Amino acid sequence: MSTSVEIICIGTELLIGKTLNTNAHWLAKRVTSLGLSVRRITAVPDEISEMSQVIKETLQRKPLFILTSGGLGPTFDDKTLEGVAKALGCKMEVNSNALKMIEEKYQRYVKEGLIEKSELTPPRAKMARLPEGSKPLINPVGTAPGVIIKHEDTTIIALPGVPSEMIAIFEDSVVPLLKATAGDKTFFETSLDVKGVMESDIAPLIDQVMHDNPYIYVKSHPSPTGEKVPHLELHLSTTAENSDTARNRVSRALVQISELIKQKGGKIKLLKA
Amino acid sequence: MSTSVEIICIGTELLIGKTLNTNAHWLAKRVTSLGLSVRRITAVPDEISEMSQVIKETLQRKPLFILTSGGLGPTFDDKTLEGVAKALGCKMEVNSNALKMIEEKYQRYVKEGLIEKSELTPPRAKMARLPEGSKPLINPVGTAPGVIIKHEDTTIIALPGVPSEMIAIFEDSVVPLLKATAGDKTFFETSLDVKGVMESDIAPLIDQVMHDNPYIYVKSHPSPTGEKVPHLELHLSTTAENSDTARNRVSRALVQISELIKQKGGKIKLLKA
Numbered sequence: 001m002s003t004s005v006e007i008i009c010i011g012t013e014l015l016i017g018k019t020l021n022t023n024a025h026w027l028a029k030r031v032t033s034l035g036l037s038v039r040r041i042t043a044v045p046d047e048i049s050e051m052s053q054v055i056k057e058t059l060q061r062k063p064l065f066i067l068t069s070g071g072l073g074p075t076f077d078d079k080t081l082e083g084v085a086k087a088l089g090c091k092m093e094v095n096s097n098a099l100k101m102i103e104e105k106y107q108r109y110v111k112e113g114l115i116e117k118s119e120l121t122p123p124r125a126k127m128a129r130l131p132e133g134s135k136p137l138i139n140p141v142g143t144a145p146g147v148i149i150k151h152e153d154t155t156i157i158a159l160p161g162v163p164s165e166m167i168a169i170f171e172d173s174v175v176p177l178l179k180a181t182a183g184d185k186t187f188f189e190t191s192l193d194v195k196g197v198m199e200s201d202i203a204p205l206i207d208q209v210m211h212d213n214p215y216i217y218v219k220s221h222p223s224p225t226g227e228k229v230p231h232l233e234l235h236l237s238t239t240a241e242n243s244d245t246a247r248n249r250v251s252r253a254l255v256q257i258s259e260l261i262k263q264k265g266g267k268i269k270l271l272k273a
Numbered sequence: 274m275s276t277s278v279e280i281i282c283i284g285t286e287l288l289i290g291k292t293l294n295t296n297a298h299w300l301a302k303r304v305t306s307l308g309l310s311v312r313r314i315t316a317v318p319d320e321i322s323e324m325s326q327v328i329k330e331t332l333q334r335k336p337l338f339i340l341t342s343g344g345l346g347p348t349f350d351d352k353t354l355e356g357v358a359k360a361l362g363c364k365m366e367v368n369s370n371a372l373k374m375i376e377e378k379y380q381r382y383v384k385e386g387l388i389e390k391s392e393l394t395p396p397r398a399k400m401a402r403l404p405e406g407s408k409p410l411i412n413p414v415g416t417a418p419g420v421i422i423k424h425e426d427t428t429i430i431a432l433p434g435v436p437s438e439m440i441a442i443f444e445d446s447v448v449p450l451l452k453a454t455a456g457d458k459t460f461f462e463t464s465l466d467v468k469g470v471m472e473s474d475i476a477p478l479i480d481q482v483m484h485d486n487p488y489i490y491v492k493s494h495p496s497p498t499g500e501k502v503p504h505l506e507l508h509l510s511t512t513a514e515n516s517d518t519a520r521n522r523v524s525r526a527l528v529q530i531s532e533l534i535k536q537k538g539g540k541i542k543l544l545k546a
Contacts, residue, residue, distance in 0.1 A: 013492060015311040016460070017302025018508060021294055024316070029290025038288045040323070041316040043297070046492075050313070057330065074473040075493055076480050114503055115471055123476035142495075143473070164497040189291070198388055200347040200416070203396035207349050219286060219319075220348055222415070224437040230387055235291060 003036040003182060004063040008054055010070035010080050011161055012045040023069045023166055030170065031067070034178045035185025035239055039063060046071060051083025059087065059154055064181060066154060067174070070161030072144040074123035080158055081147060085131035088151055098128035098136035098145050105143045137173040141165045146173060188246035189237035190254060190270070194220075197266035198230040205260040206234075213253040215240065233271065234261075276309040276455060277336040281327055283343035283353050284434055285318040296342045296439055303443065304340070307451045308458025308512055312336060319344060324356025332360065332427055337454060339427060340447070343434030345417040347396035353431055354420060358404035361424055365402045371409035371418050372401035378416045410446040414438045419446060461519035462510035463527060463543070470539035471503040478533040479507075486526040488513065506544065507534075 007027050013019040021043060028038045039061070044050040051071070058066055071080030085092050102125070106118040127144045130136065137146030137157075142165040147158040157174055159166040194202065199222050206218045215238050223231040236253050240246035258268050280300050286292040294316060301311045312334070317323040324344070331339055344353030358365050375398070379391040400417045403409065410419030410430075415438040420431040430447055432439040467475065472495050479491045488511050496504040509526050513519035531541050 012490065013494070013508070014297075014314065015301055016305040016462075016510065017298055017300070017311075018462070019494075020298045021314075025290055025293040027290070028288055032289040038290075039318070040327075041287065041294075043314040045312070054313075073493075073495070075476045076483070077492060109471070114501075115474075121473060121477075123473045141497075162495055162497060187289070189289075198382070200394060200396045201388075203348045204394075210349070217285065219350060220346075221286070221292075222346070222435055224414075224435060228385075228387075235286070237289065237291075 002062070002064050003185065004039045004061075005031050005036050005065045005067060006039055006058050006061070006063045007031075007041045008051075008058065008066060008068045009041070009043040009161075010046060010051055010068060010083075011043070012077070014043040015045050023161065023163060026163070026167065027067055027069065027170070031178065032187045032239075034175065035182035035187055036065070036178055037239065046077040046079060048079050048083050048086060051080060052086035055084060055087035055156070059151060062152075063154055065178070066156045068156070068158045069166050072127065072147070072158060072160045074126055074144070078126075078144075081130055081134075084147075084149065084156060084158065088131060088149070090132045092129045093132050094125070094128050095130040095134060095136055098130055098147075099125070101136060101138060101145050102128050102143060137169050139165055139169055140172060141168040148173075184242040185239060186243040186246045187237065187239045188243065188250050189235065190250050191236070192234040192254070192258065192261075193231075193269040193271050194234055194261055195229050195231050195267045197261060197264050199232055201264060202232070202234070202261065202266075205257060205264070208260065209253050209257045212256065213249065215249050216253040218253065218257065275335070275337050276458065277312045277334075278304050278309050278338045278340060279312055279331050279334070279336045280304075280314045281324075281331065281339060281341045282314070282316040282434075283319060283324055283341060283356070284316070285350070287316040288318050296434065296436060299436070299440065300340055300342065300443070304451065305460045305512075307448065308455035308460055309337070309451055310512065319350040319352060321352050321356050321359060324353060325359035328357060328360035328429070332424060335425075336427055338451070339429045341429070341431045342439050345400065345420070345431060345433045347399055347417070351399075351417075354403055354407075357420075357422065357429060357431065361404060361422070363405045366405050367398070367401050368403040368407060368409055371403055372398070374409060374411060374418050375401050375416060378412075410442050412438055412442055413445060414441040421446070457515045458512060459516040459519045460510065460512045461516065461523050462508065463523050464509070465507040465527070465531065465534075466504075466542040466544050467507055467534055468502050468504050468540045470534060470537050472505055474537060475505070475507070475534065475539075478530060478537070481533065482526050482530045485529065486522065488522050489526040491526065491530065
């Protein structure tokens with residue numbers, strides 16, 4: 001069964017380097033922790049043509065889930081749903097459930113004294129215009145609902161760009177779907193701090209351990225140079241059918257690579273158990 | 274003249290959420306500051322098929338530059354250059370200049386007492402195998418050289434994933450190329466802190482200012498909700514033929530949007546002049 005997920009982050013602020021893409025980082029980590037596999041992360045500007053193009057290209061790779069973040073709000077450049085509709089060749093329509101969610105929010109903002117009038121002005125009502133066939137996902141933190149829509153075997157889930165809103169909708173409405181897909185699958189990782197052996201001399205050791213432990217991925221991350229001794233982090237990870245298998249596999253590889261590094265004169269320290 | 278740039282970040286650590294993609298952020302900000310336009314940022318795992326696929330797709334969009342980061346080191350999963358070669362349909366070959374750069378590095382590491390032997394083991398020599406037609410770029414900080422190769426009107430530049438190495442090669446070898454392309458073009462940005470008006474009520478003001486100032490991009494970034502008053506950042510930016518024009522355009526739009534927000538009862542503060 002495919003467990004592939006792609007992440008598409010929408011926002012010109014990412015392309016001009018105004019905003020560090022912590023959303024992609026958070027989503028990638030969380031999706032991986034749930035036993036699924038993120039295959040690609042793409043960031044595009046707030047332009048319908050670019051969004052619809054990247055969504056079409058992504059659909060061709062047939063991931064199980066496409067997660068988008070950004071572009072659901074009330075301003076002119078919040079165009080993600082139009083991009084989705086264009087990619088799927090469907091119309092935009094007012095979704096009555098979404099409209100109700102948004103109405104209730106603005107009524108609450110009036111009660112809380114945040115605004116004076118709860119009337120659904122065009123920018124407010126805009127957030128209830130979804131591609132036909134979509135369902136809104138409750139936003140427990142902000143205003144714009146998340147949106148879910150299925151296309152063939154791919155489920156597209158559009159999340160807001162404000163991190164707290166994205167996280168809240170993800171935890172409430174997306175995690176159950178991903179868990180139902182991944183079952184007991186578990187990602188497990190550990191890290192070793194290695195001093196005294198250069199990356200180029202660790203390379204053949206990694207080859208050997210990965211050959212002997214085919215399910216383990218070992219990656220070296222050199223520290224910025226300038227230190228007096230070679231210094232790097234070795235990261236070992238796997239995704240397995242259940243957590244026991246995952247842990248056992250990583251432990252076995254960890255013992256082997258630790259032994260090999262010591263034989264080369266390296267000093268190791270476990271960073272993450 | 275097109276000034277489009279795409280960034281491709283290579284590394285499974287990005288897809289599993291181990292590493293926050295600060296490289297993409299740094300590159301996007303720096304490229305934008307030089308007057309060029311980043312059109313897409315993509316992250317893919319350390320797999321030749323994925324890399325070559327994403328490079329082929331990117332070449333079809335004919336950007337002026339493709340900047341990659343990651344995958345130039347000595348380990349088995351440093352495969353970026355193989356991915357480039359596969360995408361371009363060319364062979365890998367030992368580049369004598371690259372080999373010389375790498376040899377000199379390991380000789381220096383011996384002198385500095387970092388390692389005992391400078392011999393070019395296969396993992397070390399691997400870093401000198403480049404796609405045919407490439408030129409190596411001196412790495413002033415680490416070992417693996419950067420690589421530059423032209424395909425039709427697109428210049429592909431491969432940079433290391435270690436941030437200090439990426440930045441050093443970019444500043445020394447890439448900035449002059451981008452400057453020669455962009456000339457006097459300048460990006461200019463400023464930010465307003467806005468309190469007391471909701472994003473949905475600012476939306477029509479942004480529409481008006483962008484209509485009256487066609488070269489200015491205005492984007493609202495709401496603060497995480499939960500505060501007692503509506504709170505957001507308004508970001509105004511433009512890229513113009515020279516810095517005076519850029520500043521003047523942004524100033525004009527800033528005056529107009531400030532006035533409109535005050536009329537709505539909002540409080541503003543200049544965040545960035």
